[in-house]
Amino acid sequence: MKKLRKGIIPLLFLLPALVLLGSLALYPVVESVRMSFMEWDGFKELRFVGIKNYIKIFKSKDFFNPKGILNLSSPPYGALIHSLIWLAIFLPLITILGLTFSVLLRNVKGKSVIKSFIFIGMVVPMIVCGVVIRFMYDETAGIINAFFRLIGLGNFAKTWTAYPDTALLALILGSVWVWTGFSMIIYAAGLDLVSEELYDAAEIDGASPWKIFWRITVPILKPCTVFIIIMGLIAALRIFDMVYVTTYGGPGSASMVLGLLIYIKTFVSIPSDLGSATAISTFLLFIALVTSIFLIRQVKE
Amino acid sequence: MEKKTMTITIVMLIIGLIVGFFIGWLVKPAPTPEPVMLKTVCVWTWLEEEAINDVLAEFTKKTGIETEYKAVPEEWIEVTLPMMLNLKEAAADVSWIESALIRHLAGEGHLMDLTDLINEDDYPPAIINQVKVDGKIYGVPFKSGGTFFYYRKSFFRKHNLTPPATYEEFKALLAKIKEIPGIIAPIASGDGWPLRMNVEGFLVGLGDPELYLDLTSGKAAWTESKVRKVFDELAGMIEAGYFGVPGDPIGLVTEWWEEKYAFYFMGSWLSLYVTDPTDLGFFTFPGSKGDVLHCDYAFVPVYVKHTEENKELIKFLASAEGQSVWAKRGGMFPLNLRVTRDIMPEIEKKVAETVEGLALLPELDGAIGGEFIVVMDDQLKLLWVKPGVLDSVLKALEEAMPE
Known part of the structure; x- marks a missing residue:
């Protein structure tokens, strides 16, 4: 009886969370995967079509257009390749910049104020960030082009x-500007937990600052790095709001990303193409899941 | 003893509550008739919201039927409302939207047939045809705006410029304006619908209204030579630097008003958004035989609770009387042809005069709609910065046409 109580009571405490997770997270995911094998416009009867939706999205230039990248021409390369390019640039930059800022600001006076300024992008809603970014890159009103003109590179000034x-x-x-604040805060928190004695011992042993950075700081912060990469990966794969307000995936689909393509297929197409939208969502889920599991395993090792 | 009294009191209270609820449940008061309140929704805010509230107030004054208006995001009408209709629920009594969605919803059997409530002859034929499915009418043409090249009269006076009468004069004028110091480009290019408006203007002006209608109905292809010729001309003008780089449509209104651009090809509602409408001059696409109207149509779901009251509201919105209420305020071109010009503000009177004798045509958003418009807006943004890719743009447009 006691054993049974021991098993049931924790389950009872978990139940509300499990019910919420099951109904609001797990069920929509399962339903979305199921829908990816169906044809549905939101109104008529659901019709099973097997993997037709997956074939359709891979045939669609909006989703996958490797021709452009193979010819080394300018985008569009399709939302999938754009999202992968996004990951390839975004993840290294936010980790490197976040780590650099956190290390550089570690012993600086007034570091909290500087960190707050860098972190501000994370506090502002993404949709607002999108509007700000749009203006930052504007040819006449944008701060970036003003900077180019100031340093004599006026030729680069364009929208x-x-x-x-x-x-x-x-x-x-x-998006790197927005997310660097996040990675910097995580790294700074990680650095605060590192014992000063470790650095002192390394210094006594004659290690250079560069060696200390690579041999102590970087390995100790590995869990932080993995956490930042996983969060960044999810954020980059599902990016939508910023692209929606800044370019709406254009011009000529040159900045189309998976999140926006799902939105267009679901809510803009008349009739709605829910089959393709859920197939893209499922594919997105698959990439995020496989990569996250791989990274979490790396940390465990 | 005290404890006992306390216990009895609590027990009595609980019993009292239960008995009270039971009696309340048994003796229900006679149901009072629910007052009719028709809920209307659209994307109009600020001055347009004030105007529609005026129209609805007039309707209430006339019929005694209460109404309320709520401004909602476009996505609400395009996404939430159809989802509710799918569940056989009317999220609003009357809503206004472009015609493509109305045709789709009507085809699915979600909208009320309005054929017997309005007189078809009161509206421009090409406009009313947009909301017909199998010969029945499902939407009321309500509010629209014509599209014109807008300029500041003071700017023209300052630089000794005159509005063009022909297309050749127009091109010469653009070349002259381009040389004026401080001008970014002669024509402002707001991305999204303003670029689309330019293309509509060019297709009707340099092509003809028939070609335009054939394109919207799929009878003509975007890749055929007549269309290509129009786009060649447009691409040439982009290449020549007569159009600015696409930017935020609303922000560009300010920049155009500050004389960084000379023209903005825009809907006639622009008069509502400038500080001095008397300084506003406009002309239609030089030599054009038609003008594209950007229309909002009212529709009613079949699932509304108060069918008769909704029919009354629809009749009022469709009538010259109902549309006159807004037309008096300005900022809209009424679609009921019986609305008299005398009641309109000067600038709208001039709009009515300008489009007189021209074929009044539906916008691409309403005539085709859906994902085609997303592709079109996107491809036009590309064309505006890379006019050399015209072939791929036209091909993309043709591929995006609904079957």
């Missing part, structure tokens, strides 16, 4: 988000 060859990069760099 970066308006051109197919720069729109995606402009958005990625904008």
